[in-house]
Amino acid sequence: MRESIHKYFQVGLIQWMSYPQIPPTQSLRAIAGDDYFDAVEVKGFGNENPEAKAILTQSHLLVCYGAQPRLLGPGLNPNALDENERLKAEATLLEALDEAEYLGAKGIAFLAGRWKEDTKAQSYEQLLKTTRTICGQAQEKGMHVELEVFDFDMDKAALIGPAPYAARFAADMRTTHSNFGLLVDLSHFPTTYETSRFVIRTLRPYITHFHFGNAVVRQNCDGYGDQHPRMGYPNGANDTAELLEYLRVLKQEGFFCADNPYVLSLEVAPRPEEDPHIVLANTKRVLNRAWALLED
Incomplete structure (x- = not known):
């Protein structure tokens, strides 16, 4: 593409994934000072954090709030069959809305919880209940x-899940x-055994946000599962060619929107022995190359 990617997307970064070992406000300051990024995704800073808010206010970054760690860390399940357990997940998501609002975010993202085949239908109804409560509060x-759509049998084993099931859930949610x-x-996509074309076309009416990164789906290999290693990582499923195809499908399906760009965030995490700054530069290079190869 001859035109800048920043015309069509707000390029973002998931802060807690890219800088897991650096103090949050320190890494936030580094991201805010890097004009490659138009958006930043934060997991919150615990209660009110004036320093973080000041950085974000000054930055002209679009602020996105990821509530996934609030659920994954303590093992909370928004589709738990036990009502008390479901309400614990619901409560932390309501708290996430308040913190997101304080930080200047316009919404939150989360993920479904684990499930079992014999209680899948009940889990689905529980997730609808939680999500409708959160959406109702957010609407106000x-x-x-x-x-966020996750794997259903590999790592997170989330109810949502394969693209067709995610489409069904989104359609049910949009009715209310x-x-x-x-x-x-x-x-x-590799962890759900699906392709970019299948996922994007299946979920087309409901997609509001994009991430990209890599995954290792070969068992017994380093980084296996939903670990988001750098692009080109040994035995990884995604690199420049796969990102190019992803961008190509997004273009074909009408997601290049200059008037109101979607967020497209880099989601990469350094392995224990790796330098996060180098891994981030790697990801920028891959995105730049894929964009350069994309047909006008």
């Missing part, structure tokens, strides 16, 4: 809610809440 604040959408991630 003028905010939106996004559910227009502020609901889906977040899709190129990193997760």
